[in-house]
Amino acid sequence: MAAGAFDFREFLRTLVPLPGVYRMLDTAGKVLYVGKAKNLRRRVGSYFRAHHVSEKTNHLVAQIAGIEVTVTHTEAEALLLEHSLIKEFRPPYNILLRDDKSYPWIYLSAGTFPRLSLHRGARKAPGRYFGPYPSAGAVRDTLHLMQKVFKLRQCEDSFFANRSRPCLQFQIRRCSAPCTGEIDAKAYAADVADTVRFLEGRSNEVVDDLVARMERAAEVLRFEEAAVIRDRIAQIRRVQERQYISGERGDLDVVAVAAEGGAACVQVFFFRGGRSLGNKPFFPLIPADESPERVLAAFLVQYYLAHEPPAEILLSHAPRDTTLIAEALRARAGRRVDFVLRPRGDRARWLEMARRNAAHALAAELSSRTGMRRRFEALQEALGLDAVPERLECFDISHTGGEATVASCVVFDGEGPRKSDYRRYNIEGIVPGDDYAAMQQALTRRYTRLRDQDEVLPDILFIDGGKGQLAQAEGVMRELQISDVLLVGIAKGPDRKPGLEVLYLSGTGRATTLPPESAALHLVQQIRDEAHRFAITGHRQRRAKARRTSVLEEIEGIGAKRRSALLRQFGGLQQLARAGVEDIARVDGVGVELARRIYDALHGDG
Structure with a gap:
């Protein structure tokens, strides 16, 4: 069997019957396949025996222009080298794991008042690392539990160092506020020790210690302290019911x-x-x-x-x-x-x-293998992310001259739009036309609720707007102490033409322009356009409703029932405006005097 210009018979005569790794190359020197062998001569020779070769192997062998080998001491050493070479060359005929660059961990920093946070990347900073976890969502779930039970701080060090009074996390009982001395170092260290044992899977030890502490407090009549410990035990028990698997205590x-x-x-x-x-x-x-x-x-x-x-x-x-x-x-x-x-x-x-x-x-x-997942993977590569994002959210603002301002939030995951998670926000109490204030209000309302109710946060939050709107989002997230969401502003490019959008990434200070054919750009455009559509639809509905009812609402003596009856009887505000006083007075509950006031208001005579 011939394989191009490659003389496999001559090559096989030079191979030794020892463990090693072989690399099959095409005419351009590109690595087609990397394999390991206990016996290089026997394993490589098997590719050229036609009577048992699969169709896939036929295609591979037909492209071989050369083979390189590395002899190793043992087959296990060959396996390790094979893994390294596959990772380096990513040959098309090997099975390739499209693995995330790094998995999230829970990081407990060093110091007197350690911080508990999500961590990706190299684990070089002093402290303890727990994990890895399968996703950022799994880390966030655990961190939320830690906040409720052990109340360790999760704020950035700069935020912690500059507090003069406790923040909202203390007020909602999710932090013990070491920043302002609400808890001393000894008590905080005890909470840290309990957290470590819990994350190590030793929560029964934590419960046993808490029970002993509760009983001691009760014995000396410190009933409030005992009640606090009792509640903490109950919370841990609930966590165990959610997370523990019967009969298993190991990894x-x-x-x-x-x-x-x-x-x-x-x-x-x-x-x-x-x-x-x-x-x-x-x-x-x-x-x-x-x-x-x-x-x-x-x-x-x-x-x-x-x-x-x-x-x-x-x-x-x-x-x-x-x-x-x-x-x-x-x-x-x-x-x-x-x-x-x-x-x-x-x-x-x-x-x-x-x-x-x-x-x-x-x-x-x-x-959908050529659809949404590919776009998410392209977005990971385009933005240089450590992992493929799992959830995207995008906000947009819509109004007409400041009237009936509506903010929209749309949500995408690996399967596409999650319309059940879409939300609209009617914006009130701002200067009409102030898009920055509208965005700030919408983001604050949404992410305050998501944070307080322990709901899932997006991996990336897109804002339809440039640096100004992005700054509003950064300010909201900073105030809410949400630090593990990537913020991206979507600005229209020159002449506002599709395909020329500019992306501004929070914290980098750089602008990114993706090529028009980019699958990542198509995903960004799709979620931006969906947010725009959802905002406009909400704005139009709100504006139409306001224009139907606002004039009638200003007339004394017309409540919701009479307003509804008038609009139902005439089929809308425009038809009501065409009616005379006598026609209006025939509606149940509307007399001649009220009908005259309605007519005057609709014709600008009131």
Whole structure:
């Protein structure tokens, strides 16, 4: 079998029967495929035996112009090198995990009054890191719980250092206000210690200590203190009911794969310290006709060599080289890592749940694989984000000469518009036409509610406007102490032509212009246009209603019932204005005197 100009027979004679890694190259020197082998001569030679080669392998072999090899001491060493080279070259015939650059952690800073916050990136600052979590949403949920139960500060250090009185978080009992001395260092340190134990999965120890403290306080008649501790115990119990999995107290991942139609989904459920941290789907790029077993093997290597593996991993399929992969992960973690293929009891049900989630996520992906997800991934790349955003929100303002101002908020996720989450805000109490004040009011109303009710925040908040409107959003978020939402202003470009929009990213001071063909720009345009449409629709409805009713509302003696009866009888304000006094007086509850006042008001004679 010929493979272009590549003389594979001569090449195979030079190969040694030792462990190593091979790289298949095309005529331009591009890496087509990276593989590992226990025996390089036997493994590479298998590609050129035509009687058992798949169609995918035929396509690969037909493009080979050269092969490079690296001999290693062991097969495990070859596996590690293979992972490194796949990550570097991203060959088209390998299974590629499109992994986020970094996962979010909970960070507890050092110092007398540590701060608890979401963290991405290098973990170099002094303090403790807990995680990683599958998503920023999972971190926010946990931080909200921490605020309610342990009341550690989550504000920026600069905000903390310059307070002269407690902020709103103290007033709503979500911070103990160490900034103004409302709690001393010793008591705060006790709360920090409880937080650490809780995040380590040792909440039963925390509860036991709190129960002892409550009983001691009650014994010496400090009943108010005992009541506070009692409430904290109740909150922790509620958290345990939400997060704990019966019979589990260790670290465990449940990994299931579904593959179909040239696509695959790997669904991972994360448990740490017996607590469920949520789940996350992964959609690796795969060549055609890859088996679930091969997809799973590639995922285990690429994901867990980049992220610390748990002690146990439940698997939906039995990949080849399980023992070898476990050995590599053991070297990575510095401890034993076990794969479980046929779990029983509750674990079997979790694995089945992961399988179903993988199948459902894959079906959704296949239905829109060239659509919204690709746009979200393009947006991640265009804005240089660490992770693919999961939720986007966009605000716009609409009015006519300052009349009936309405702000709109639209929400997109990986499946497109989430119309059930859309909101409109009627703007009141501002100077007519002041778009900055309108934006400030709308943002304050929305994000105060989202924060206070522990609802999900967006990863990116788009503002239809340039630097001025972006500054309003920055001020609102700073006041509300919301720091983990990226703010982006969308300004119209030269001549206000579509495709020339300029994006201003908060905190960077830089403007970004995306090429007209960019999928990321198309997503930005889509969410901006949807916000604009939703705002205009709301404004027109509000303006029409105001114009129907405002004149009648100013007439003494006409309440809501009479106003409704008049408009219903004549079919609207315009038709009512055409009526005479006698016609108006025939409406139930409207006499001649009132009819005259209505007629005069409608004709400017009042």
